[in-house]
Amino acid sequence: MSATEIDFYELLGVSRDADGSSIKSAYRKMAMKYHPDRNPGDAEAEAQFKACSAAYEVLKDPQKRAAYDRYGHAAFQQGGGGAGPGGMGGADFSDLGDIFETIFGSAFGSGGGGRQRPRRGADLRYDMQVTLEEAFHGKDAEITVEVASQCDPCGGSGAEPGTGKRRCELCGGHGKVRAQQGLFVIERPCPTCSGRGEVLEQPCSSCRGEGRVDKEQVYEVDIPPGVDNGTRIRLSGKGEAGPMGAPPGDLYIFVHVKPHTVFEREGTALFTRVPVSFTTAALGHTIEIPGLDGETHAIDIPAGIQSGKQLRKRGAGMPVLQGRGRGDLVVEVQVETPTRLSSRQKELLREFRETETGEECPESRGFLDKLKEAFGG
Known part of the structure; x- marks a missing residue:
């Protein structure tokens, strides 16, 4: 898709039947948003400002707008200096291609000779389950991932060893071809070389010219203490190899912590519910809770405590991820009514x-x- 296909109405955010007042109001809004004085040093905002100004220059003039509605951007290509349909006056649109290329990238540029750069390989995702104990202490894990990796015989080039590349004959090495469709000239990546401007003299027999093959890779993963559900660990350059020797993507490890039989986690805090007898709740007592750190934590239950009361042990919770200190251990007391009493106990009660x-x-x-x-x- 070329720059000539970018719609002026969409650029200003108005409908094609918008009146002059609506177009003027929309332009002022966009101009205020992207004005260079409001976005100092922002090249993208400056380019957007210029593009909106160019669109408004056409749509505010009834003759220019009529020509644009009828012929689109082809009206400017065929006579931007006044020779085109409807008379374009002195408006200069020769830099529209540069403006759109700055905003939307090279795929929208007006130039016909730029080759497409080889795209980096895809990023990969690996889901890893760990126990709460492993999340507490951290661990060194080893994972096996099947990934498109660089082909060894051709070194990722895609060419059979001993051969190389030559200029694409269809596009002449430009990487793009043009086709006339009515009033429009459509520019697309070359179908023979896929926009690279070069073709292989002889594809590699191992990877069939892709420069990569599927392999099982084993990676070491450092799980730091304090990881939680959704923690993402990035292994740079361990994703899929890019085609034809392009850089590889990244591998992202998403951590999922399994439910624990005793503790529930909320951030760095650990929660647990402890049932106590009604006599313990009435008279008070000290109970001991084994922690994930291997230590035993004493919790003092005050006399007369009510069911649902939470007691907090500072610094006995989960480690802070990539930081210092630990969260708290929170014990929720649940007073249990006895259901099996001896005759003597009933008598005493x-x-x-x-x-x-x-x-x-x-x-x-x-x-x-x-x-x-x-x-x-």
Whole structure:
């Protein structure tokens, strides 16, 4: 696709039936957005500003707009200095190709001699599962990936050893060919050389001219302490080899942490729920929780603790990824009501109930008081 196919209406963001006022308003908005004074040193913004100005120069003039609506950019190619249909006056559009090339890349440029650069190889993704313990300590892992790698016999060139490349006869080494379609001249990459301007004298018999073959590659991966779900590790240059000797892409390792039977993770914090008997909750106690670090962490349960209360142990959670320190260990207490009592235990509980005054459980007492107040005793 060439620069002549870029639509002026799309550039300003207006419909083809927009009136002059709408076009002027749209241009002012775009000009304010991309004006060089507002984007100092931004070459792309400056080019966009020039392109919008060129589009407005055409669409604001009824004669020029009519010619553009009828002939498109071909009107300017055939007489930009005033000889074209509708009379273009003194408007100069000779630099439109450069403007569009700056904004949209060389594929939209107006020049016919630029070869396409070999594209780098594709990036690859590898999903790795680790345990929470491995995420805590980190690990050195070894992975095997089937990847398009550089062909050894031809060194990635795609040419049979002892042979080379020659200029493409179809495009004359330019990498592009042109075809007339009505009023438009369409420029496309050369179908013979795929835009490279060169063809192989004899394709490599091992890779059939691709310069790469599928191989199993083994890579060492350093999993740092503190990784979490979605952590991405980049192995530069370990993706697919580029065609015809082009640079390789990258390999991205996406880490997935398996669920743990005891701990749940939120950032650098570790959560766990600990059931305690109602006597422990009433009298208080110290419990011990084994941590992922191999240490045993003492958690003091205060007397009278309620179910759902969270206790925090500073610095006993997950390591900070690529940083210092650790998060916290958070213990949520769940008071468990006994379901299997001996006759003696039931007897003791009945004796205890007979001694209750209501002050032992202030929340229950308060709720009863609210009921009395709401329903008149």
